[in-house]
Each structure stands twice: as structure tokens, then as C-alpha cells.
Amino acid sequence: MFHMAFSNIDLSKPNRFAKVRxxxxxxxxxxxxxxxxVGIHLLEGISWLDSLFFIVITATTVGYELLPRLSDNGKIxxxxxxxxxxxxxxxxxxxxxxxxxxxxxxxxLEKRRMEKTISKLDDHFIxxxxxxxxxxxxxxxxxxxxxxxxxxxxxxxxQAVCGEKGWYYIHGDATxxxxxxxxxxxxxxxxxTALPSDAANxxxxxxxxxLNPDFQIIARASDDKAGEKIKHAGANxxxxxxxxxxxxIARFMIHPAVEDLVExxxxxxxxxxxxxxxxxxxxxxxxxxxxxxxxxxxxxxxxGICKPGHEPQMPPPSTTIxxxxxxxxxxxxxxxxxxxxxxxxDYVEVTA
Numbered sequence: 001m002f003h004m005a006f007s008n009i010d011l012s013k014p015n016r017f018a019k020v021r022x023x024x025x026x027x028x029x030x031x032x033x034x035x036x037x038v039g040i041h042l043l044e045g046i047s048w049l050d051s052l053f054f055i056v057i058t059a060t061t062v063g064y065e066l067l068p069r070l071s072d073n074g075k076i077x078x079x080x081x082x083x084x085x086x087x088x089x090x091x092x093x094x095x096x097x098x099x100x101x102x103x104x105x106x107x108x109l110e111k112r113r114m115e116k117t118i119s120k121l122d123d124h125f126i127x128x129x130x131x132x133x134x135x136x137x138x139x140x141x142x143x144x145x146x147x148x149x150x151x152x153x154x155x156x157x158x159q160a161v162c163g164e165k166g167w168y169y170i171h172g173d174a175t176x177x178x179x180x181x182x183x184x185x186x187x188x189x190x191x192x193t194a195l196p197s198d199a200a201n202x203x204x205x206x207x208x209x210x211l212n213p214d215f216q217i218i219a220r221a222s223d224d225k226a227g228e229k230i231k232h233a234g235a236n237x238x239x240x241x242x243x244x245x246x247x248x249i250a251r252f253m254i255h256p257a258v259e260d261l262v263e264x265x266x267x268x269x270x271x272x273x274x275x276x277x278x279x280x281x282x283x284x285x286x287x288x289x290x291x292x293x294x295x296x297x298x299x300x301x302x303x304g305i306c307k308p309g310h311e312p313q314m315p316p317p318s319t320t321i322x323x324x325x326x327x328x329x330x331x332x333x334x335x336x337x338x339x340x341x342x343x344x345x346d347y348v349e350v351t352a
Contacts, residue, residue: 025092032088033059036081043074059085118168118184121147126183128152128174128193128204130161133220133241137192138167144273144334149183175203180211190216198226202233209234274303275337277328277344285328291318299336304329 036055041048058078124147127137134150141148142165150169152158162169172179174193185191185208193204201219208217219235221227227238279286285293295302304314306327313320314329322328330340 025095028088029092032085036085039077039081040074043077044071055081058082059089114168115182118149118170118182121149121168121184122187123189124148124184124187126151126180126185126188126191128191129195129220130154130158130169131194131196134192134194135161137194138162138165142167144338151179151183175200175207177207177211180208185211185215188212188215190218192218192220194220198222198230201226202230205230205233205235273332273334273337275330275332275341277330277340279322279324279326279328281324283324283344285322286324288322289318290316290320290322293322295330298332298340300330300332300340302328303331 033052033055036059037048037051040046040054041051044051046054058081125141126149127134127141128151130138130150130152134152138148138150148168150158150162150167151172151174152169153171153173155171158169158171161167170179170183172182174180174195191204191208193201193208195201195204198221201221205217205219216237217235218237218239219230221230221238221240222242223240224243227240230238290302290305293302302316304312305316305320305322306312306329307323308325312327312329330337332340
């Protein structure tokens with residue numbers, strides 16, 4: 001996956017290098033100032049504060065209103081201090097300049113590289129908003145090695161979350177046509193909008209539906225009333241975090257053992273999923289009965305079949321014949337489901 005390849009890049013190294021470089025420059029200037037202060041104090045016998053003041057005035061080349069009275073040793077010390085000070089100051093400025101230019105160039109090159117890779121993504125996911133819900137969505141996609149792009153208007157938060165985790169991201173307004181097109185909405189598989197405002201989610205759904213009338217859009221809603229409006233705007237699914245959380249709590253109350261089984265199974269087998277498998281004429285399962293397939297041998301359970309124009313059969317009889325145009329709902333571990341989806345995609349490419 002493109003996303004996984006990018007996640008191998010350690011984006012924290014430039015920051016660590018920059019901190020070391022900045023600390024080195026600060027330490028060098030601080031040490032040189034302390035050295036000069038101690039030297040003047042020992043040679044001229046003046047107070048520490050006067051020595052520090054004299055060295056700072058000298059090092060910054062501000063100059064003196066009145067020429068201070070120095071001994072011969074003090075004058076020789078100041079001469080060498082200024083000569084070496086000029087070199088150290090020039091070296092420090094050079095280090096800082098290199099650091100600034102390198103940071104800017106690194107940021108520009110990384111952004112260009114990311115934009116180039118995003119433009120090559122296909123059948124990926126788009127997540128609008130990197131708040132708590134959006135971050136949970138990205139974590140789920142990341143664990144299942146899915147390619148995705150994050151869009152958010154808060155650049156600092158984007159860099160803090162996505163930059164550190166190696167996720168692709170685009171800084172901008174998700175309601176902007178250009179931003180969605182930059183995220184590859186034309187060839188994306190699905191879009192999820194989890195912005196904190198219902199109005200913003202409505203605008204994202206409207207814009208996305210106009211740009212891509214055929215793909216799936218899932219949106220967050222604060223309540224049922226907002227959910228209805230978002231659905232009318234073009235969302236395929238609307239999720240209310242409060243309702244979903246309440247339903248899960250109720251399930252724990254009614255069927256604690258079943259929910260515990262689901263939790264344990266999710267952790268032990270890397271999570272399990274229900275996939276919608278589309279059957280075409282090139283598919284080897286086409287024309288076979290369920291009892292004649294090898295789904296069970298692969299660790300997959302068929303929980304339903306939906307034939308065109310009919311209600312889903314859940315669970316389907318073992319004598320059900322799989323035909324072209326059917327949708328099969330398969331339950332299995334994430335790894336096995338992903339392998340099966342890749343196989344089914346190959347059959348689609350053959351027919352295309």
C-alpha cells in the first residue's frame with residue numbers, strides 16, 4: 001500500500017536534527033559569552049555584572065560611549081575575543097541559515113512527494129476532519145492497511161497527528177472542490193466526513209456528491225434531525241456517535257457474553273469484518289451452490305446473499321445457487337477478507 005510505504009518514513013528525524021543544531025548554536029554563543037565574562041573579570045578585577053555588560057557590548061559590536069580603561073592584558077584579550085568572536089558569530093549564523101533553508105526545502109520536497117503519491121492513489125478512502133472521531137477512523141483504516149487521505153483545515157493539528165503517524169494529508173477546506181479533487185475524489189472508493197459541525201458535513205456531502213455521483217459517502221451527525229438533512233444531501237450512511245455509543249452500551253447490558261465474545265474475537269484474530277462481494281460472470285463461484293464453494297475452508301462464513309431486486313437472505317440456505325449480479329455478505333478476519341477482496345477485484349479487471 002502507498003500509505004504503508006509512506007509510514008516507514010521517520011518524519012521525526014528532521015525535527016531531532018533541527019533541535020540538535022539549534023542547541024549547538026545556542027550553547028556555542030552562551031559558552032563564548034561566559035568565557036569572555038570570566039576573562040574580563042579575572043584580568044580587570046571588575047564585578048561580574050560589569051564584566052558581562054562589557055562583553056555583551058563588545059560582542060554585539062554596539063560600541064562604547066566612553067572608551068573603557070583596560071590594562072594591556074585586557075586589551076590583548078579583547079582583541080583576540082573580537083577576532084574569534086567574529087568567526088564564531090559567522091559560523092553560528094551559517095548554521096542557523098543552513099537549518100532554516102534545510103527545513104524549508106525538506107518541507108517543500110516532502111509536500112511535493114506526498115502530493116505526487118496522492119495523485120496516483122486509486123480505490124482509496126478520504127477522511128474529512130482529524131478530530132477524535134476522524135482519528136479513530138484513520139486508526140481503523142491504518143490497522144487494516146488501507147490507503148487513505150486526510151483533509152483538515154488545521155495545519156498544525158494535521159502535522160502533529162498525520163505527520164507523526166505517516167498518514168497522507170491535505171491542508172484545506174473539505175468543502176472546496178479543488179481540495180477534494182487533490183485528494184483523488186474521482187477515483188476514491190469512499191469518503192467519510194467527521195467534521196464537528198453538522199452544517200460543514202452537509203456542505204462536504206453536497207460537494208463530494210456533485211464531484212463523484214457514484215461512490216459511497218458516510219457522514220457524522222449530532223442527532224437524528226441533522227442526520228436526515230445530511231442523508232438528503234447525498235450521504236449513503238449517517239452515523240451518530242451518541243446513538244451508536246448508546247446502542248453498544250445497551251447491547252453490553254442485554255447480552256454481555258456475546259459482546260465479550262465480539263471483543264475477544266476482534267483482538268485475537270486482528271479484527272473481523274463483513275464484506276460485500278459482488279459476483280460477475282467471470283467469477284469461479286458463479287453458478288455454484290453455497291455447499292459447493294470453499295468459503296468455509298478459507299475461514300469465511302456467508303451470512304447473507306442479496307439477489308437483484310430481492311431482499312437479502314440471512315442466513316442463506318446451503319442449496320442457494322450463486323448467480324452473476326448477486327451480492328454475498330461474507331464474515332471473516334480482516335486478513336482473509338482482504339485477500340478475498342483482492343481475488344474478486346482480479347475477476348472484475350478480467351471482465352473489464
